[in-house]
């Protein structure tokens with residue numbers, strides 16, 4: 001059984017804030033919640049390398065929400081930017097032009113469009129070179145900043161701006177969500193974890209554990225998104241909770257490639273999660289699309305069956 | 313050509329209202345355009361959307377600088393210089409403001425045009441639709457009435473646009489009923505057509521090369537986003553009933569913006585200057601010690617900078 005060692009009680013969440021308010025991100029943004037919690041462990045001796053996306057709104061001239069540093073990159077090049085900064089810091093420290101105490105953690109921040117799609121090759125390269133960095137993908141399952149277009153992270157049957165319901169496709173998109181966790185794992189980075197904002201202690205613990213590894217530390221954060229998933233902003237924790245409790249968003253980590261599920265949900269029917277969100281409403285109204293719902297359920301069941309087998 | 317500019321906060325429906333108007337005009341046989349501004353259009357942040365329609369092909373594109381009609385979905389935007397609501401407004405502009413305040417109260421500190429209507433559309437939406445942010449159909453209907461479009465096209469346009477947003481049939485029906493009331497109780501405005509002025513073409517500038525230290529947008533301050541107060545985004549504010557609070561820290565843990573701090577007695581203190589009013593704390597408080605209260609317009613702790 002996986003156990004938290006550092007973060008056992010909610011009152012251990014550090015009080016200090018590192019991502020300051022006044023941001024232009026949506027009220028109720030689940031991705032921001034994940035970042036805020038992560039930053040409580042990461043601290044201020046950091047440089048965020050941010051691929052274009054919603055989070056670039058966090059530092060929109062002339063304001064920055066970060067107490068640490070931040071660099072803006074194109075959607076495809078954040079891990080390459082991270083390599084450049086890491087190398088520069090290493091060289092400066094080696095030449096004694098920068099004291100070791102001023103070293104920074106290099107952290108890529110990317111949306112799913114950037115992570116699953118445009119920056120995949122740059123990420124692959126960085127992992128292959130064992131770059132010492134963090135990667136945080138906040139996964140809102142679409143290209144959010146430009147108005148919610150389909151990305152490879154969009155799950156089966158989700159309606160987006162570019163995957164509407166049509167006569168040919170009454171259940172909206174038929175693509176399956178790309179399994180980025182496994183793509184990352186094939187590179188054998190020392191640490192990979194999935195997190196969700198509604199599970200703050202699980203999240204904090206994973207960032208604390210990641211700090212003990214040198215090399216790529218990869219995070220996939222569920223970014224429940226009221227604007228794109230079409231639900232009331234106040235329901236963000238509820239949506240994140242149901243994503244985990246239905247088994248659709250497994251909380252897990254991979255240490256040197258060995259996978260452990262950090263939480264085993266009792267697995268509510270997926271319907272409970274789907275029903276909450278406007279992007280799945282067509283599955284229930286005007287008629288219930290039983291086949292599509294069953295398909296989603298079967299995929300989750302198959303995932304957990306395989307996980308149980310591997311565990312045994 | 314008729315040019316209508318909508319101002320609202322992201323999520324309030326200004327963009328959809330603009331689409332409803334565009335679609336309604338199109339269905340009435342006009343050439344129509346509608347587009348929102350592209351930028352940091354987030355829930356709660358100031359947004360603008362533009363609708364043009366005409367019997368002739370429309371050559372103009374982009375933002376509307378001199379609108380015939382301005383529809384304001386949130387009166388607090390009038391005080392927010394960055395929202396640029398009054399841009400290109402003059403005495404001939406027709407203005408509609410969604411507010412529970414009176415026309416005089418709004419005029420008290422701003423000079424606003426003669427043809428100005430104020431109506432508490434949010435109040436109507438709360439009362440009749442039970443939802444604070446369901447005002448796009450109502451605003452679309454009011455705007456369509458102001459510019460003299462027929463109800464039948466408005467009805468079709470609302471149905472189409474709300475369907476596109478995955479709104480269910482019974483909710484669309486309700487929206488139509490309330491929208492019709494708003495439509496019927498407004499009158500057509502007298503528009504001064506053809507007053508939209510051509511935008512002067514700026515002289516071409518040849519960019520000068522500057523090194524990145526000078527030529528890029530650098531922010532040298534740390535965490536200075538606190539200077540931007542986002543408290544004005546709220547429709548509802550979380551209010552604490554301290555005797556019910558058990559000091560569990562959940563509101564603090566789940567607040568995305570980090571605007572809840574726990575004091576020495578383990579009670580939450582909300583930073584109202586920045587709280588965006590997402591209501592997560594209200595939803596998640598296990599003892600219901602945090603309660604949502606509608607912001608009183610004009611009487612809030614927040615003022616725009």
Ligand SMILES: Cc1ncc(C[n+]2csc(CCOP(=O)(O)OP(=O)(O)O)c2C)c(N)n1
Pocket residue numbers: 052053054055074075076110111112113114115118140142143144145146151
């Ligand atoms: C190469 C390239 N194509 C398109 C864009 C326009 N663009 C800016 S942000 C964005 C969406 C990014 O989506 P995602 O990575 O999922 O992050 P999110 O916006 O959801 O946070 C797009 C398409 C861009 N900046 N660069």
Ligand code: SF4
Pocket residue numbers: 025026028029030031032054140144145223224225226227228354355
């Ligand atoms: S669109 Fe979604 S992910 Fe982007 S800022 Fe808004 S809530 Fe967050």
